[in-house]
Amino acid sequence: MSDIASIENLIDPDTAKDEDSVQGKFAKKQQEIKLKEIEKQTEQNAAAIGLPYVNLFGFPISPEALVLIPEERSRELKAVCFFYDGKNIRVACLEPNEEIALEIQRLNEQYFADTKLYLISQNSLNQALEAYKAVPKVKKYDSGVEISEESLEKFKQDIASYKNLNEKINEVNVSDIVTLLLATAIKVGSSDIHIEAEENGVIIRFRIDGVLQEAAVIDKEKWKKIITRMKILAKVKINISNKPQDGRYTIYLKDGKIDVRSSFLPTAYGESVVMRLLNSKAVALEFESLGIRPEILEKLKQEISKPNGLILTTGPTGSGKTTTLYAILNILNQPGTKIVTLEDPVEYQLAGINQSQVDASKGYTFSDGLRSILRQDPNVIMVGEIRDLETAEIAIQASLTGHLVLSTLHTNDAAGVIPRLIDIGVKPYLLVPSINAVISQRLVRKLCPYCRQEHRLSTEEEEKVQKILAVISPRAKVNTPSKLPTIYKAGAGCEQCNYLGYKGRIGIYETFTMDDNLKQLTIDKAPSFKILQQAIENGMITMLQDGVLKVMDGITSLEEVYRVIGNFNYVDELYDIVISQTIGRGVKITAAEYERGQALTKHIGQAINLSDIPSKELIKMIMSMASASDAGDVHIEPEENGVAVRFRIDGVMHDILDLPKTSYLPILSEVKILAGFATNIKRATLDGRFSVYLPEKKFDCRLSIISGGYGETIVIRLLINSAASLDLEKLGITSVAKKELDKAITKTKGIIIATGPTGSGKTTTLYGILNKLNKSDVKIITIEDPIEYQLPGIMQTQIDTERGYTFAAAMRSLLRQNPNIMMIGEIRDEETAKIAIEAAMTGHLVLSTIHANSAAGAISRFAGLGVDKSSLANAIEFSIGQRLARRICPHCKIEDTPGQEMIEQAKSILSSIKNKEVVIPKTLKFYKGAGCEQCNHLGYKGRVGLYETIPSSNSIRKLIQKEETTDYDIEQEAINEGTISIAQDGVLKALAGETSLEEVFRVI
Ligand SMILES: [Zn+2]
């Protein structure tokens, strides 16, 4: 091109400047033609190298786009950013090269945008570079420094405490006031400065450790000048005062920097300003120093090290939840791990992590951002907050597809997270596999160690603390002292703490990870209190408890913990439920104490008069005696002249101890504390639970306290889960009946019911059946009231009628789990009966108890509940009636000669047996126990079941469907078909020497 003589040579450059002259017009036209040619050439060049082309002449380049590449850099690269809409970036260059490619990569990663490169002409480039002039407000990235470290230092010297700010502020000139405020804030460790215009002045308050402290008042006249300076610093519009504005600047210090976020808000008396100091140095990013208990820290570290899943933190604004996430990111921040954050706004810059910010005004929301982040294929993603279904769903999806996702949520406590997510529309089955850990937290101020004071607790306060500690689950593995250590409160304040009494803050946490029970509750869409209950049972320490533990360590005060937790009456209520259902604390019994109990129960006959035992030891004594004598229940009853302690052994009450009246109150308060109640609680009935630890074994006890004539009666039920008692083969079911039962339980559908009065062992029989059916390929669910024994491998649930979780409601929701076998504690109403039948007809084996006197009675009671009789006839497979009779002690068994009347009665019962397989001996011999050491001189030891069983048959089915059928009709039909009645079974067992005839007549 240079060889061709240029027309421009003909034009005198000076005259050509005059556009109106002929030469000028000509020159202009020539220029236009030339430019067009160049543009055309550029377009062709672009096509040749496969780039799009653009002409930037007259193109509206926005400052937002332009500043993505700083001017100097732009000139170096000969490339400009000419378009940016929050999602797309367009860069244009004269000639593509390696450096520009790197720049584009940087833009992509920094702004999560789709960046494309265009080819432009030199003229376009000049146009774009010109545009930088049009945006003079855009300063260089770090040009916000207008407050020097020196000036800050000077003011820091002057300010002893925020309290003398008020005098100081009216001494300095207006332009220094902002510096003074910042210096004070830095000196006292304040996170925010609030400057609020009020009617008579401008109030300055500092937030120190989360609490606002009033510091100074400024004259209204000065305010206008001060706020102008603040606006200049924050780079917001000075002339706007009727709209909220946000700005930001950075103060550079030798050892770090402080970002100041200012927000300006119009109020009734003028503009108010909040300056937030984000001191990147001040954030405790060490996970270990956050104040999480070591046991929990370990567990959390495990969850964090997983390659995928969700880690959620929750709590109100200012609870430190984001700091916790930053600390976790800090651990995860390793070479080879790509971490991307999406925040609103970016609070602290973390080296090595790609941080981006949502911008709702540009339509760049959490869900948009998350979608584009996922295209970057990160390992770890932090999403500032999950507040809508869309974000939640993408986050969960990401967590399920190999990303570890961290986020925060707004709920009161950890337990609230799952219901909250379900509430916004997340599917429970997606939550179950995605959640790794949930953390809830608050920040409490730490007591200033230089001026804290001892806090003597009132009885009431102490009780409250004891109660909070009492319900920490043994699974939390926390040692709670039985006697409270010295507790401190804030003192008057000293120089060290700026006269606040507190200095610095520490987190109080509660956290849980998912287990099968919590997964189930999630699927069931359980309310948060259920989740809380389960989490506590699993060993979660609540924020309140963590706070109280930190009070006992002298770190903070009770007042402070109660302040940040706020209202926890709801927790109180939950504790009552938790206490009554989970194992609270326990009694430890030593070998020597147990031996003493054993010695005292060698001969049970008359109550022993005991008055020499210290009242503190009494409950240990009673529990070791109860255990040594295999008692089922312990009854402690105040009487007119003393306290009677009676044991129910093998179903029969025995007087055991006769105690002086004075021992009653100590026992009562001891058992109340054991079960986690405050000793002053008085209610019609109290139900609780505690454990007894013997040298070799441990068992649970259920406690109920019932108001009575002379005071409250204490009943302690010993829940001893001996494997033998759950062995179906050893229950004593007659071999004929056993065959039928074995047949019935192999069915895959139908109903098996057990009946008998309370204490007849019907539930034990059902547990025995479940135990036998409990194989890995069979899914068993129980619904109980309450859960009596824990069966490994079986999902056991408990109803809660007060909260509407009835047998019927539980069945309906648990049937969706499609179990093979379902055990329902009791069928007591039409609704439950109907669902049970429906379940039985649709391929489930249903086991239940029903309240009746006999197996036949159970069937007719069922029919009487208003169910469809033909369905019932088809559904019912087997009915079991039973009683428990004491077993004769084998060590002292001798022949017995019962009275003639009893023998006659026995003979008549035997003669009614229709079953041909039963052999009745010619001469009738009966037995009893003489009493020996082995049986505590009772003559009996243990119990044997007396059973009657009715398998369903055609004739029984017909009877069920008939309108007028009575118990008697069913019983006679069953006996005709070979059923042995409870009475018949009893007499046969007496003849076999298993029990005595007297005992048989006692129980039937
Ligand atoms: Zn102090």
Ligand SMILES: [Zn+2]
């Ligand atoms: Zn004996």
